[in-house]
Amino acid sequence: MSIDARPAMRSTGVGTSPRRLGIFARRRTANASAVRARATAGERVLKWGPLAALALLCMFFAWRAERFATVDNLKNVLDQSAVLSIATVGITFVLLLGAIDLSMEGIMSACVMVGALLVMNSRNANDWGLFAVIPVVLVGAAFGLANGLITTRLKVPSFMTTVGMSAVGLGVAQLLFDGDQPRVLDRPLRAWAIGRVFGFTRATLVAVVCIAIGVVIQRHTRLGRYATAIGSAEDIVALSGVNVRRYKALAFALAGAFYSIAAVLLFLKQGTGNDELAVNVNFAAITAAVVGGTLLSGGQGGVLQSIVGVLIVKVLENGLLLLDVQPALQRAVQGVIVVGAVVAATWPLRHRLRVVK
Amino acid sequence: MSAAVPALRLEGISKRFGAVQAITDMTFEVRRHEVVGLLGENGAGKSTLLKILVGLVEPDTGTMYRDGQQVRFRTVTAAADAGIGMVYQEQSLVPSLTVAENILLGCEGHGVNAGVFRWRKLRELAQAQLDKIGSNIPVRAVTSQLTFPQRQMVEIAKVLSIEERTAFDPVVLLDEPTSVLDGPDVAVLFEQIERLRERASVVLVSHRIEEVMAVADRIYVLRNGVVAAERRPTETTTDELRHLMIGREDTGSHFHAERQADCADTPRLEIVGLSSAHFHDVNITLRKGEVVGLAGVQGSGREELCRAIFGALKVDAGEIILDGEKVKARSPRGAVQVGIGYLPAERRTEGMIGTMSVAENMSLATVGTVCRGPVLDREREKRVVDDWIERLRIRTPSGSVPMRQLSGGNQQKVVLARWLMSGDLKVLLLDHPTRGLDVGAKSEVYALVRDLAANGVSLLVLCDGLDETIALGHRVIVMRDGEVSAEFAAVRDAKPRPDKIMEHML
Amino acid sequence: MHSRTMKRLTAGMLLVTMTLAACGSDDGGDAATPSSAASTSAAPATDAPATTGGSETTTAGGDDTTAPAGDACAPEDVVLIGQVRDETNPYEKSWLDGGDEFAASVGLEQKRLTYGDDSTKEQDQIKQELSSGNTSCYVLNILPNTEGDTKPIADAAKEAGAFLVTQWNKPADLAVEDYDRWASHISYDGVESGKLIAETMFHAMGGEGGIVALQGGLATTAAKDRFAGLQEALAANPGIELLDEQTANWSQAEALTVLQTLITKHGDKIKGVWTANDGMALGAMEALDAAGMSDVAVVGIDAVPEAVTAVADGRMTATVSSDGPWQGGVGLAIGYCAAIGEIDIASLTADNRAFYANQTLITADNAADFATPSVDLTEFDCANVFNRVSGPLG
Amino acid sequence: MTATATVVVPPKQRRELDALRRFAPVLVLVGLVIGLTLKRSDFLSIGQQQQLVESAAPLLVFATGMTVVVMCGGIDLSIAAFAGFASLWFARFVPHLGIGALVAVMLLGAAIGTVQGVIHVKAQIPSFVVTLGGLALWAGLALLQDKPSILIASNSSVLALDGRLVGVPRLAILAGSLALVTGLLMWATPVGRWVRAVGSNETAAYLSGVPVVATRIAAFAFCTMCAALAGCMVAIDQTNGSPGTGRTQLLPTVAAVVVGGTAITGGVGGVGRTVVGVLIVKVLGTGLSIIGIGQKWENILYGALVIVAAALTIDGSKLTVVK
Structure with a gap:
């Protein structure tokens, strides 16, 4: 019971105490804005820190590695980032939910094989050309949807669902592979895929389009906004009458669709269908997303942040190679720098009572 | 439809959760444009009633009428479609979304076309809702950057948005809306309730009898799952309502003022020039067996001071001296080891561990006392815990029950017992020890405070209400903008007046 | 909630049991397992093999073997097992195919195992195969995943009394001669x-x-x-x-x-x-x-x-x-010949116990001959199995 | 959300349900074993069981360490990579230290786990990220040597660990003892409570004076120490250490912990459950390849069974939010 509220109401009535309330309000606002300023300082670091790290890395490599800052090399980095970028756009939606997706390699392998067997290839008489993208995307989305449905309906944590689904995807890829690697014989299609526009490879352009689509979905559609909301406060969203399970499942399906597009690029770039092309993509994508500021706890970050992370990872890879770092050391150095970057980016957020898992 | 038809009527509602009969044959009515107050102790059935109204829980028996038509809500959405919405006690806005999105979350209407947001339209729709309550909170703002009272306003606007989905005048349920607000914000809220009355019916649930008396047109008092009484504020008194709620006669000694013991002159805890980001150069001395009430509005730094003394917050300068010795280890663990305890305000998120048992929660801080060497002595633990369960009259089947299955008051007692268990407790910092407790449980906590002080423990107490602060304390220290602004003696028969204290808070 | 959980549990249990029981139907066992890097082949280290003395004199059938020493197996009792990483690797698939062709030529079937670049799984598979029944007429032709896997495999085979041929990976200081039934290790000079x-x-x-x-x-x-x-x-x-x-x-x-x-x-x-x-x-x-x-x-x-x-x-x-089909066939052939008594392992020369096999450089001139992998079954006759020896490991 | 009124379920029914849930992993294991025995009658033979137990030993060691970290609410992705790194140093130390090499490498593991834990706790970055970096670092550093593997001399005393004691593989006894001791420590000392408190509600634990920082760091130290031990065990079995030792064991380890019934979100679980989880994963993984199902389908079936096993053993009803 509060004496501090009651006298005002009892004696003078609620409506007649604006003067005092005014004082209160001002004091409160001043205080709140102080809190706000602190919060945004942290948020700003989270938002711009990765970009600053990317800039620093680029500057360092430009200074130390003579070929790094050439137009050709930078275009190369973009080309090499294409597949990972698209896959990372996909996983970003799952991470925004606060879930995780470890099925990327399985789904991509399955999609690679489906795609390679549908375009003109050395194994069968199919010749779907670019139309092969449609069934491939459907396959990817179906895998993702299965992830989502199992996670939401059977209440299996996404970690386990997707570990299992990855094995299923790999299994499907191996069934389709059947010991005979299909070569892509559709020359025009391949030429299109590896061709360049204004010096940028088409893979780069496809990636840019995918990123743009990802940004639009994340920022301007129910699916994207709800995914973020679910990641930060799932129970609240459910209480507002949103069908949380549906949007979760859809986010997984969307991720699967993005993986499948990455898979199409992958086999077109390689010219063959192989169940091993997607090895290591999964951890790379998660690393990129986290380094970029799409945190595993959900609700934070987004497509663009994740892409900054992709560029950090790829620039690092490229720069270390150009720097003549001993091959065995390159991975070790990457690991150290990734941890260092995250430490630096989130250092100002530290607080005694902060819980980080 | 005639105005005589109530906006909402429940007849013969019963709800049973397993062995517990939560509500029995309850009849409840909300008339149009009426503010209904709902009073009751924890466990009286308020929460269940609200959940039934808002579609979270379906009653076992009974019928509901909305504007005279029989209805049945299976989901929150169904209730919303019938114009019933709730402002939750713990706020229910998504921090990362904008105000506009939060207001229209789940029912964007024309704000979304084929899954794609039409931001301008969405903001217009949201603005319309905010206009209803005359709020000038920007719809583009990200919710996490709003103050707590601002967010509550957004919630009210959100609830009002169901108006557009239905032909009914909305019914707005406010669940303990004032429990975490300071005085002035309560006033703003009540102003808002007056405004709501013009377009909606309001059900207000609160522990604070005076508040309900101030705004409600009609008051229901619930006890043990039935309506114990229905009153108009003009026809009743606070005391009567309190009696009705607890069904006992002993409310006169609510604060157990007669048990306030005199305290010794020996200083126990000296805070010397303590400074941090939230407060500056604070000097406070607690004597042995003394209760000091710490008053201040939100942002005065008193909560932070508590945490800093306990070592949970970084300090920039200053010293903490306990029984003449400087406290070196600045961490909660260090504080516990020298005999300082702390009861956080947020019981559920900071005070207890819901998945762990009552016994484990109780012995968490002083687990060493129930160990034989490094090994837990479960027998001894059980004895000690059972003893405390009995002494504090904690209602639990046994000490091995998960903590989350207890009611709020009993949980709070367990958390308190955690500190009482330690034989050498010297200082206890109580941050809103009675928040969310019903009248009976509050009174028991007050009694505990008296006992502790009488046993020589020094207490620093932060409360929501000034009357509590004044009644409990030997002294009241006021903080403003991170500094001590005044100090009042508050011995048993010479309590300071609240308005005097208030002057120094602002 | 109670009954739903029960139902889910029971249904799930049934599902697990039934799937396992049902999917045994195709015993043939062509393999497919997780990925591996394409053709991770490996040759022995550069150190000379430390062929310490004494091994030559060891009689066939040591203490550990379950079959009586010197007793030859009936050809139809021989069990042939080939194990590689991955059938998705064309080279390794052709390996197993070569093994199949040899097996068919002696009226048997090869059990195809793959372990997908997972050493743990490889050893588990082998040990499981050898952990029951009479294994003294088993013939294993194995591609160890790494050098580290070779010794445990050889030990497992020794304990089970099975005949073993390994290829590619073997630590230099692990001597084939120390084992009675490890007939040969075949590798290529990297x-x-x-x-x-x-x-x-x-x-x-x-x-x-x-x-x-x-x-x-x-x-x-x-x-x-x-x-x-x-x-x-x-x-x-x-x-x-x-x-x-x-x-x-x-x-x-x-x-x-x-x-x-x-x-x-x-x-x-x-x-x-x-x-x-x-x-x-x-x-x-x-x-x-x-x-x-x-x-x-x-x-x-x-x-x-x-x-x-x-x-x-x-x-x-x-x-x-390196001719995968030949490797797949000849490994089984050596073991098979030893099992039926055509080859006496103890009397094989050191060069035949661990050797580099011939490899062929393929250029535009001879590529057409290698377009389709094929085997010449006469190379698998017991007299010819060591025809491709090019020299000792080194 | 609202005054989250205590979920009231009649106590008796709830107890039955909890009991059923608790034993779900065991039931799944029994179901698997029955299924496998129907298919291959000698699955329960001594030889098969010895083999199963032996091959489960390193996984159990990995999983015991991981259980503690997961119960704290964290995860350690670096264990498999570190096991490879550790096996190399183990092989290198054996000629000088004999069996002491095992202790040395475990100490090294504990030290490195401490470092990872300190970075995680002090810099407040998710354990997922720290240990992901660790994964890259240890995998990379393990490659920095001339030889692909280092042999443990065959006369070395440590290889005696590879034998059997009254029919039970010694390494399995070692792993079992570790799990037992860990389980006992968690049950009989306050450490177990601290771990669960940290995993369920770290803030409350901190404000109760629980040594949160020390608990977390110790969990990571212990986990990496277990990884080191597991690496040594594999090295002993293979008689050499190499960068690839244990490389594939990360996901099976996490799967074993979770399938056993330890919540990936922390707070709930135990080493005993993990033992069952390890057996489930092992029986699944090796069982599928020995009963001779069409191996083309093996991966697909494995994936499906992992999901089914998880769905059966994880108590979804207790999780308000499944992530």
């Missing part, structure tokens, strides 16, 4: 193959210019040996400059990325790309294609079908064949 393709490439380049090298996974002997071969060739050809060496972990995808970067780094100076296997060579060719560099020589090792085609087309300069 230094030689690395050198062969390097020299062919240098020749194609006209003896001068810059090259880059893509190594295999750095943890394998094969990668190190093959690269040593390249270095030997480089020493003999001062006109050739090694611009850069990187690892692409045997992976086609990684090779493409790495070479792309190397192309920006060194540009037109690159006249040749030496890779430690064909998978990386294929990736490298894609990178060169994309960069419009058509006249760069590319060489690899393993003779996977795609690479052989590329060599035949002139897109690739050379590769080296």
Whole structure:
């Protein structure tokens, strides 16, 4: 019971105490804005820190590695980032939910094989050309949807669902592979895929389009906004009458669709269908997303942040190679720098009572 | 439809959760444009009633009428479609979304076309809702950057948005809306309730009898799952309502003022020039067996001071001296080891561990006392815990029950017992020890405070209400903008007046 | 809630049990397991094999064997098992196919096992196979995943009294002669193959210019040996400059990325790309294609079908064949001949217990002969199984 | 959300349900074993069981360490990579230290786990990220040597660990003892409570004076120490250490912990459950390949069974939010 509220109401009535309330309000606002300023300082670091790290890395490599800052090399980095970028756009939606997706390699392998067997290839008489993208995307989305449905309906944590689904995807890829690697014989299609526009490879352009689509979905559609909301406060969203399970499942399906597009690029770039092309993509994508500021706890970050992370990872890879770092050391150095970057980016957020898992 | 038809009527509602009969044959009515107050102790059935109204829980028996038509809500959405919405006690806005999105979350209407947001339209729709309550909170703002009272306003606007989905005048349920607000914000809220009355019916649930008396047109008092009484504020008194709620006669000694013991002159805890980001150069001395009430509005730094003394917050300068010795280890663990305890305000998120048992929660801080060497002595633990369960009259089947299955008051007692268990407790910092407790449980906590002080423990107490602060304390220290602004003696028969204290808070 | 959970549990249990019971229907066992780097083959380390004395005199059938010493198995009692990493690898698939052809020629069936680049799984499989029944007529033809796996496998075979042939991976100081029923270890001289393709490439380049090298996974002997071969060739050809060496972990995808970067780094100076296997060579060719560099020589090792085609087309300069189908067949053949008593393991010469087999350089001239993998069954006659020995490990 | 009124379920029914849930992993294991025995009658033979137990030993060691970290609410992705790194140093130390090499490498593991834990706790970055970096670092550093593997001399005393004691593989006894001791420590000392408190509600634990920082760091130290031990065990079995030792064991380890019934979100679980989880994963993984199902389908079936096993053993009803 509060004496501090009651006298005002009892004696003078609620409506007649604006003067005092005014004082209160001002004091409160001043205080709140102080809190706000602190919060945004942290948020700003989270938002711009990765970009600053990317800039620093680029500057360092430009200074130390003579070929790094050439137009050709930078275009190369973009080309090499294409597949990972698209896959990372996909996983970003799952991470925004606060879930995780470890099925990327399985789904991509399955999609690679489906795609390679549908375009003109050395194994069968199919010749779907670019139309092969449609069934491939459907396959990817179906895998993702299965992830989502199992996670939401059977209440299996996404970690386990997707570990299992990855094995299923790999299994499907191996069934389709059947010991005979299909070569892509559709020359025009391949030429299109590896061709360049204004010096940028088409893979780069496809990636840019995918990123743009990802940004639009994340920022301007129910699916994207709800995914973020679910990641930060799932129970609240459910209480507002949103069908949380549906949007979760859809986010997984969307991720699967993005993986499948990455898979199409992958086999077109390689010219063959192989169940091993997607090895290591999964951890790379998660690393990129986290380094970029799409945190595993959900609700934070987004497509663009994740892409900054992709560029950090790829620039690092490229720069270390150009720097003549001993091959065995390159991975070790990457690991150290990734941890260092995250430490630096989130250092100002530290607080005694902060819980980080 | 005639105005005589109530906006909402429940007849013969019963709800049973397993062995517990939560509500029995309850009849409840909300008339149009009426503010209904709902009073009751924890466990009286308020929460269940609200959940039934808002579609979270379906009653076992009974019928509901909305504007005279029989209805049945299976989901929150169904209730919303019938114009019933709730402002939750713990706020229910998504921090990362904008105000506009939060207001229209789940029912964007024309704000979304084929899954794609039409931001301008969405903001217009949201603005319309905010206009209803005359709020000038920007719809583009990200919710996490709003103050707590601002967010509550957004919630009210959100609830009002169901108006557009239905032909009914909305019914707005406010669940303990004032429990975490300071005085002035309560006033703003009540102003808002007056405004709501013009377009909606309001059900207000609160522990604070005076508040309900101030705004409600009609008051229901619930006890043990039935309506114990229905009153108009003009026809009743606070005391009567309190009696009705607890069904006992002993409310006169609510604060157990007669048990306030005199305290010794020996200083126990000296805070010397303590400074941090939230407060500056604070000097406070607690004597042995003394209760000091710490008053201040939100942002005065008193909560932070508590945490800093306990070592949970970084300090920039200053010293903490306990029984003449400087406290070196600045961490909660260090504080516990020298005999300082702390009861956080947020019981559920900071005070207890819901998945762990009552016994484990109780012995968490002083687990060493129930160990034989490094090994837990479960027998001894059980004895000690059972003893405390009995002494504090904690209602639990046994000490091995998960903590989350207890009611709020009993949980709070367990958390308190955690500190009482330690034989050498010297200082206890109580941050809103009675928040969310019903009248009976509050009174028991007050009694505990008296006992502790009488046993020589020094207490620093932060409360929501000034009357509590004044009644409990030997002294009241006021903080403003991170500094001590005044100090009042508050011995048993010479309590300071609240308005005097208030002057120094602002 | 109660009954729903119950139902879910019971249904799930049934499902697990039934799936397991049901999916045994096809016992044939053609294999498919998780991925591995393309053709992670490995040859022995450079140290000379420490063939300590005494082993030659060990009589067949030591204390551990369950079958009476010297007792030959009836041919129809022999159980043939072939194990490789992955059937998705064309080379390893052809291995098992060769094994099948041999098995069919003696009226048996080969059990095909794959372990998907997972050492734990490989050993589990073998130990499970050998952990029950009378295993003294089992014949194993195994591709150990890494050097580290060879000894546990040999020990398991010894304990079970099974006949064993291993290929590619064996630590130098592990002596085949210490085991009664470990008939042979077959490998290929990685230094030689690395050198062969390097020299062919240098020749194609006209003896001068810059090259880059893509190594295999750095943890394998094969990668190190093959690269040593390249270095030997480089020493003999001062006109050739090694611009850069990187690892692409045997992976086609990684090779493409790495070479792309190397192309920006060194540009037109690159006249040749030496890779430690064909998978990386294929990736490298894609990178060169994309960069419009058509006249760069590319060489690899393993003779996977795609690479052989590329060599035949002139897109690739050379590769080296170890002849997978032969490996798959001959390994089983040696064990089979030993099991039925045609070969007495104890009296085999050291050269036949652990040896390098012949490998063939494939260039545009002879690529057509290798277009389709095939076996010559007469090579699997007990008298001919050691015909391809080129020399002792070393 | 609202005054989250205590979920009231009649106590008796709830107890039954909890009991059923608790034993779900065991039931799944029994179901699997029955299924396998129907298919291959000698699955329960001594030889098969010895083999199963032996091959489960390193996984159990990995999983015991991981259980503690997961119960704290964290995860350690670096264990498999570190096991490879550790096996190399183990092989290197054996000639000088004999059996002491095992202790040395475990100490090294504990030290490195401490470092990872300190970075995680002090810099407040998710354990997922720290250990992901660790994964890259240890995998990379393990490659920095001339030889692909280092042999443990065959006369070395440590290889005696590879034998059997009255029919039970010694390594399995070692692993079992570790799990037992860990389980006992968690049950009989306050450490178990601290771990669960940290995993369920770290803030409350901190404000109760629980040594949160020390608990977390110790969990990571212990986990990496277990990884080191597991690496040594594999090295002993293979008689050499190599960078690839244990490389594939990360996901099976996490799967074993979770399938056993330890919540990936922390707070709930135990080493005993993990033992069952390890057996489920092992029986699944090796069982599928020995009963000779069409091996093309093996991966697909494995994936499906992992999901089914998880769905059966994880108590979804207790999780308000499944992530």
